[in-house]
Amino acid sequence: MQNNRGVLTHLQQAGIVSPEQSQRLAQHGSPWWLQLLLGFAAWIASLLIISSFVGPLLALADNDVVRLFAAVVLLGTALWLATQQHDFVQQMSVAIALAGNGLMVYALYELSDNNHELARYACALISSILLFSRLNALHRRVSLTLAMLCLLSLIQSAALLAVLSNLLATLAVMLWCSRPRWVSLAYASRIKSLLEVTTLAALGLTLLGQCLFVFDSSNWLDNKLELGRALYSALGSILLISTVFWLSRLATVPSRLALLTTATLLCIVLYPASGLLVSLALMLACFYGCSKRWAGLCLLSMLFALSQFYYSLELTLLYKSGLLALSGLLVLAGWLLLQRYQRRLV
Template sequence: MALKPSLRDVLPAATHDPARATLVSLQDAAAGTPWFVRILTGFGAWVASLFLIAFLSLGMLVGQEAGAIILGLLIIGGAITVRRLGNNVFLTQLALATGLAGQGLFIGGVGVLSESPEVAAMATLVLQAVLLFVYPDTTQRFLSSLFGGLALLILLRLLDAGVLMDVALVGLTVLAHLLFLNQGRLQRGARGELVTPAAFGLVTTLLYSLLMRSWLHDAYVSLFREGTAELPPGVLTLGLAVVTLYSAWRVLQETDSNPGGATGVTAFAALGLLAVLTLQTPGVIAATGVLLLGFHRRSVVLLGMAVVFILVFGVGYYYDLQLSLLAKSLALLGSGLVLLGLRFFILRRFPAAEEVR
């Protein structure tokens, strides 16, 4: 078993008592209210906000788009104010639900008034960029990163810049990997509270976009305008593979493993082979990169997302093969034998350290 160090092992001796006091205080705060009470309180806040928005939106009929924009901005401002008043569950969920409704009113009003989906996408991008910095809530910051990333990709697609959309997707992947790789250092900065939700939002944007491209390609093309040029899947796969290889190199460095040694060569060769075999399905190497980050950051959420999407993209890869069912079966059998052989080689060549008890 691999060694799992405790806080005592990784923190200086002078910080043990403050760290222990912080952990105890967090546990006491979490245990103050039962989980089912928090769920019911949050549900009540969402119901209350829905009634409020329904009442305020009664006058927002067709022809009142300007009023919807103004009302949406007022609701967003009120949600920010309410969220800053306290951290209890009711106020938090009330502000979140109300703020999301306000965002919908504002974006919908801009889209109908301008009669341009490009303007609506730009308004979404600007609004989410502002909320990412001014709205003090982890969930909203995650949603702002997700909605902002999707708005950027949709905007590029609507502007007949499909190639730039794919380049931007690789750029968002680079940003997500850098945020996770430098998470500890960045969280100590002035905007440290933005790092984790923004990183998760960008990863979700990446996986959702690749899912749309792989599984719903016809709807994806017709939705965002047909006839737009885009990068071949193989080129996008190679771009995502470069990002994953860089992250693997950084992880090897941080774990005191020699990237040029046997460990590094084995890891790079396996990732490169995976990218070459799945050129037509870029989601496989992208989800593998997320899996790498999940293991490195010990994030259960990242690991769960990566495993689910690897299975989804793996199924898509299987159905994309232009082979007969017999050939596909033989390919699955052969790949399984290769993976078992690789596992046997890794266990023999790099035995795991015994767990210290």
């Protein structure tokens, strides 16, 4: 691995490969099945090491100060292992860091007299701090996911959840659309981790917003679910129209008008299906960012949103069938208009 990095450095200095190409070559140094086996072996080894260290320590002195000391030792060990350029050691670093993070959060939870909010804030803070260390891509994604889940679990307002969901979706769309600009930067790998976690969170939250009445059966959020649903749909419509507006900036005026008109009418027709609108905007952004996997994931999110909308009991089946048929006709009409304008240019 070290020899490969040296060769890539010489190729980059000679101008044979670009920085982004060098980064991609460095990331694909070993096949996926070998990385999977190394990861499995590293996690088993990490569990054995952690149990042999933390178990006797807590058995001899079972108090919160000892737990904090053990957590600091585990986090320090994980940060040191993260500096080693080996797939096996990198996987061990992730496992040990997660154990240290969990042990520290548990110790803080006990010290604060079982304060759930403080424990979640602590978990988000520790995970965010770890992002500034030398972590691998997997560790960055896990830390971002933990921090985001802890912060989102503190939200108890449907309106605030709708606003945050669309803010995350907007951030994901902006990062996907600006991918050619930041992909060659030195910290591009960190932006990529943020982009992937943000896109996944946006897809999950937008589907949650469309199924808000089903998921909130235990009164987790406040009683303003109608306002939350309205914000989900309104902000999702604005996001879709803005995405189409930016992506069609180089098109001719008639083609751009056709695209914007089709997008606006789709937002009106599919207003109750907020998850479908946001997933469509994210799919367009992912397609523009040349990511087939994430575009496919957005397509699966669209299919889920479409299924939930069709089989929900809030509207009649005839009404929903009419809306879906009308939206299909709008997409077909927009496609025919674009084909007509393109033939005129040719």
